[in-house]
Amino acid sequence: MEQKDFKMVAKTMYGLEGVLANELEALGAKNVEKLNRAVSFEGDMNMLYKANYQLRTAITILKPIYSFEANSDKELYDNIYKFKWEKLLNADGVLSIEPSVYSSIFTHSLYASQKTKDAICDRFRRMFNQRPTLTKENPDLILNLHINENQVTVSLNSSGDSLHRRNYRLRAEMAPINEVLAAGLIQLSGWKRDCNFFDPMCGSGTMVIEAAMFAYNIPAQYYRYDFAFKKWADFSMPEFRRVRDEADKGITEFDYEIWGSDISGSAIKTATENINNAKLHKDIELFRADIQEQNPPEGKTLIIMNPPYGQRIETDDLFNLYDIIGRVFKNKYSGNTAWIISSDMEAFKYVALRPSQKITVYNSNLECKFCKYDIYDGSKKAKKQQGNQEEQEQENQD
Numbered sequence: 018m019e020q021k022d023f024k025m026v027a028k029t030m031y032g033l034e035g036v037l038a039n040e041l042e043a044l045g046a047k048n049v050e051k052l053n054r055a056v057s058f059e060g061d062m063n064m065l066y067k068a069n070y071q072l073r074t075a076i077t078i079l080k081p082i083y084s085f086e087a088n089s090d091k092e093l094y095d096n097i098y099k100f101k102w103e104k105l106l107n108a109d110g111v112l113s114i115e116p117s118v119y120s121s122i123f124t125h126s127l128y129a130s131q132k133t134k135d136a137i138c139d140r141f142r143r144m145f146n147q148r149p150t151l152t153k154e155n156p157d158l159i160l161n162l163h164i165n166e167n168q169v170t171v172s173l174n175s176s177g178d179s180l181h182r183r184n185y186r187l188r189a190e191m192a193p194i195n196e197v198l199a200a201g202l203i204q205l206s207g208w209k210r211d212c213n214f215f216d217p218m219c220g221s222g223t224m225v226i227e228a229a230m231f232a233y234n235i236p237a238q239y240y241r242y243d244f245a246f247k248k249w250a251d252f253s254m255p256e257f258r259r260v261r262d263e264a265d266k267g268i269t270e271f272d273y274e275i276w277g278s279d280i281s282g283s284a285i286k287t288a289t290e291n292i293n294n295a296k297l298h299k300d301i302e303l304f305r306a307d308i309q310e311q312n313p314p315e316g317k318t319l320i321i322m323n324p325p326y327g328q329r330i331e332t333d334d335l336f337n338l339y340d341i342i343g344r345v346f347k348n349k350y351s352g353n354t355a356w357i358i359s360s361d362m363e364a365f366k367y368v369a370l371r372p373s374q375k376i377t378v379y380n381s382n383l384e385c386k387f388c389k390y391d392i393y394d395g396s397k398k399a400k401k402q403q404g405n406q407e408e409q410e411q412e413n414q415d
């Protein structure tokens with residue numbers, strides 16, 4: 018059956034908009050446009066299913082359904098009241114509203130959400146003498162209410178729970194990296210699945226699991242079953258199954274090694290459980306080791322690491338750790354590329370190597386830099402080349 022295209026918005030994290038736009042283009046989305054922490058695109062229901070199932074760097078896929086201008090509470094209420102909500106929800110259904118409000122007219126997002134709820138419920142009550150229940154628990158329909166000054170957009174949240182919940186992580190250690198961010202960093206590094214991957218501070222294993230999923234082309238939501246769109250009136254299970262089967266057929270071989278290590282026994286235990294749960298135990302090797310003791314796999318290797326930052330560690334120990342990281346880079350990783358994500362700009366200085374690239378990203382609300390280090394062989398000639406290249410790159414950045 019010929020399906021109509023419509024607009025969608027994939028929300029993401031700051032700094033990952035470009036990666037997400039590339040992912041969408043690769044999926045065949047139309048009119049892909051980068052926004053702030055989001056990417057808009059067009060496609061049909063098939064694309065909506067694909068976007069939810071396959072995008073590694075999307076948090077939520079929204080389907081905007083209704084936009085209008087509102088300059089007062091009354092205008093918000095009246096416009097919401099007019100919409101035919103009964104086409105999307107039964108009178109005895111369960112509704113949830115997620116407000117995101119940036120407006121001098123509507124200064125309290127909960128109040129705007131309450132007005133929206135009142136208008137929808139009043140309409141149902143007038144038509145059916147019954148109104149939907151409002152709760153976040155297992156809703157039939159999730160409305161995203163976005164107000165930017167006087168511009169109101171109501172969208173259907175097609176994903177439900179944030180898409181970083183891939184459903185492979187059973188437990189987490191302290192400060193686990195968000196799966197969407199991990200997947201984004203891997204793609205920002207420009208990895209072409211053409212060498213080994215190593216995270217020497219792997220914690221709960223998020224980075225190595227995302228690396229393996231990327232390397233083997235395992236769909237981002239391979240382990241997840243719940244999506245909000247499954248409760249929509251127009252949901253087609255056969256169509257969704259086709260999307261899933263087609264994406265699953267794309268799972269491929271990967272000829273290199275994926276390794277993770279961590280000094281903490283508890284972290285290695287947690288990572289092992291998560292990796293087993295994702296059935297990736299044959300594809301990822303884990304070691305309990307201090308970064309100073311652990312060699313990377315033999316051959317060309319991409320290293321991405323998320324060392325501790327600030328909060329839970331003494332400053333002196335932190336600086337010492339980053340100093341050790343820099344030494345390990347020079348002594349053990351030469352000939353490779355290593356990336357560090359950290360929010361601690363002071364600690365970065367202790368790595369004592371000049372990054373050839375710095376990208377700003379956010380880990381929850383912490384502004385971080387994702388820094389690239391090209392680690393050359395120790396020979397004089399190589400060092401000179403590195404110096405020249407660093408100077409050139411610094412000039413380009415300045």
Ligand SMILES: C[S@@+](CC[C@H](N)C(=O)[O-])C[C@H]1O[C@@H](n2cnc3c(N)ncnc32)[C@H](O)[C@@H]1O
Pocket residue numbers: 190191192193194195217218219220221222223224278279280281284306307308309323324325326338
């Ligand atoms: C921010 S956490 C990494 C979180 C991880 N990305 C995740 O998703 O769970 C930092 C990790 O570095 C480890 N670590 C700290 N010092 C280390 C060292 N000297 N050698 C190896 N690992 C170390 C800690 O045990 C911790 O698991």
